[in-house]
Amino acid sequence: MRRKDREVTDFDAMIGIIDECHIIRIGLEDGEFPYIVPLNFAYTVSGRQIDFYIHGAMAGRKYELMQRNKKCSFEMDIPLELDCIAEKKDVTMRYKCVMGTAQITFLDGAEKRRAMDDIIMNRYEETKKFDYNKKMLGVTMVAKLTVTDMTAKVNPVGGGAD
Secondary structure, three states: OHHHHEEOOHHHHHHHHHHHOEEEEEOOOOOOEEEEEEEEEEEEEEEEEEEEEEEEEEOHHHHHHHOOOEEEEEEEEEEEEEEEEHHHHHEEEEEEEEEEEEEEEEHHHHHHHHHHHHHHHHOOHHHHHOOHHHHHHEEEEEEEEEEEEEEEEEOOOOOOOO
């Protein structure tokens, strides 16, 4: 990381950033160019192990690429504000972000149902007691992304110029 002064190394601070994010972008290998897709997510933490949970159709480009290569990169961010620093004639975006790599595991059976009911649907107050169509689980992909490497970076509001 070039800007070590912006690096976040505290694990709990990284979890705090993740908790503020609503979208995870995963990068999948697709030949000459990577394929990047934004997704809603939920997550669990066990010790220092983070697992992200995503869901989607069991068809299409994302699903096919995930089946082909069970590795992905990920990124999530929170834009804070655009800072125009007149006295230094500088412009910088204030933000928080987390990025890394993960191993993809497709879930099925009871494990799939538990991930959807107890993890994904429990992420937000609005969905905790929502009676979703459980018949759709049969045609819904639920995957666990086990984090293998992660870094975080913050350019805080009130921070110095670039």
